[in-house]
Amino acid sequence: MGKLGDMAGKLKEMAKGHPDQADKGVAGAERLVDERTGNKYAAQTDKGAEAVRRSYGSSGTTER
Incomplete structure (x- = not known):
């Protein structure tokens, strides 16, 4: 996997660990x-x- 794929994987793992913050983003x-x-x-x-x-x-319950 290239650098972009590696970065996407790391971001997904971070989002799984902090779904509320990821939802806000x-x-x-x-x-x-x-x-x-x-x-x-x-x-x-x-x-x-x-x-x-x-x-x-995520359940996606964060308001816009």
Whole structure:
């Protein structure tokens, strides 16, 4: 696996250990994209954020 894959693996492991903090980060990134695009891609960002949360086993209950 390359450097990017190694980094992604480490991030996933950290997120599994701290799901509440990871949820806040995902929600913040999602909010930022939605703000900068005028919510034009809100459905896609919601879908992407849920996929990220599932990847580290979060319930995704953090509000945006």
